[in-house]
Amino acid sequence: MSWLTEYVRPKIRGLLQREVPENLWTSCDSCSQMILIKDLERAQKVCPHCGHHGKANATERLDWTFDGGHYTRIELPKVPTDPLGFRDQKKYVDRLKDAKAKSHLDESLAVAHGKIGGRDAVVAVMAYEFMAGTMGTAMGEAFVAACRLAVLQKAALVIYTASGGARMQEGVLSLMQMPRTTIGVEMLKDAGLPYIVVLTNPTTGGVSASFAMLGDVQLAEPEALIAFTGPRVIQDTVREKLPEGFQRSEYLRDHGMVDMVVARSEMHETLARLIGLMTNSPATASEAAA
């Protein structure tokens, strides 16, 4: 597959150390307590006071997931943009331009390969910072590419999901990413490779109703909103009080849809262990100790 070799070129090396000044403060989105930014970064954006899992961008997630923060980003396949010539209050092409400038990403998915627990893995991260992580053709194509890369490298695929759903500006083409990404998952399963989904806040709509719910193992970060239909629409439709904790990670676990809720600090270790077990590869020293 020549097109594959073409985009598996390394793009950006991981571990771009960002310098954070020593004395800058921020406050927690959940408990409002003051935190040194430096401490927050060290804690993977988890509030040391209340344990709230704050927003993380795609690069941060890649940094935290791979062994030692080492990985190789791949360039995403090119697809035609703006197939419908869409314009609402703003042109879709302008929205894309803004999203690229703001997020420093090409699309709402970042893909990299490297090692997790010493074993080969491809990791795809949905970037909520890019048009609310919505799924259009480019994102779908990037996901399929991640699946193909995993098949090619006989590696596990881990995806972090975060999405407002389908990208309406691409009409039915965005809807067609549901079967397209599902085909990607099928390729992994046919190849006998582990497919692990990590649901993060929020994961909704067409993304939750396709590859995000087809994992061999389903993990979720604490208190993430995970839904097909968002709570506001449901509230407007049924006009009933929504149950406590409705559509949050813990609720989905209690209703059989998620295997476990995993804190960010435990994520790397959990992924490493799962991949080791699913591929029946010998435990590493650290896993044996744990």
Next chain:
Amino acid sequence: MRQYLDFEKPVAELENKIAELRQMAKDGEGINIADEIGKLSDKAEKQLRAAYTKLTPWQKVSVARHAQRPRALDYFKALLEEYTPLAGDRLGHDDQAVVGGLARFRGQAVVVIGTERGFDMESRLRHNFGMPKPEGYRKAQRLVELAGRFGLPILTFIDTSGAWPGIDAEQRGQAQAIARSTDCCLRAPVPFIATIIGEGGSGGAVALGAGDRVLMLEHSIYSVIAPEGAASILWRDPKQASTAAEALKLTAQDLLKLKLIDRIIPEPIGGAQRFPSEAIASVGDAIDEVLKELLPLDGENLVAKRREKFLAMGRDAL
């Protein structure tokens, strides 16, 4: 009683007039009205034709949702023999928004699945207005797998505003049920023909629509979101629904151009709701033709081609 859409008002006036004239003739007013009725009928027919040959996307939305359009069970009744409905998801529920079972289509045993809206208040409630819950999609999965086991082609008839947005549906895993249903469709090792007969509403339609061929009735729609929803979210103005309907490219004609569907089935002038049996017969003929193309292909080949078809979508510049 015929229900007229807004843009059919001039036709409605003419047809009411014709009805009045007929009544007068019956009441024995003695005048010769045949000429007059003939003239008015011609005029009505012309207006109907004019309206239906240039329906705007927003008008098509109203046609696709017309309450008198034939529904999935009407198609079953007219096109199938030996229809044997099967029920339940085998996980504790049965959802009547999804109907289906075994049947014979022009001699060939098939599995049929449809989303059913109902036709009066009682049946609409029973079928939950055609909005499936997870158990509906799980019933579909069961039927798709049944078809695979016995090598029976699958025919789906899609007419839904979308999956049910309720607490119970979310609690039982609506997202997972839709995802698995799509997966089952893609993996079915048998010919799979999906026909959109009215509204193809978002993920709730995709779950039954990932087939070898997707056919659409001329005035049906297929959309990622209802135009009303897109208007409120993207235009922040629910009154922009008609603008949104245009921008979303949700008509059969647009979708064929985008190569996202495979075939358009023409409707009678005035739409399927005006001449249901003609529309149903055209759908039957189209399915028959497509089925004949697919029947010689073996399961593995069908699945491989189905994957290629979906993967090719949107890759080429148009």
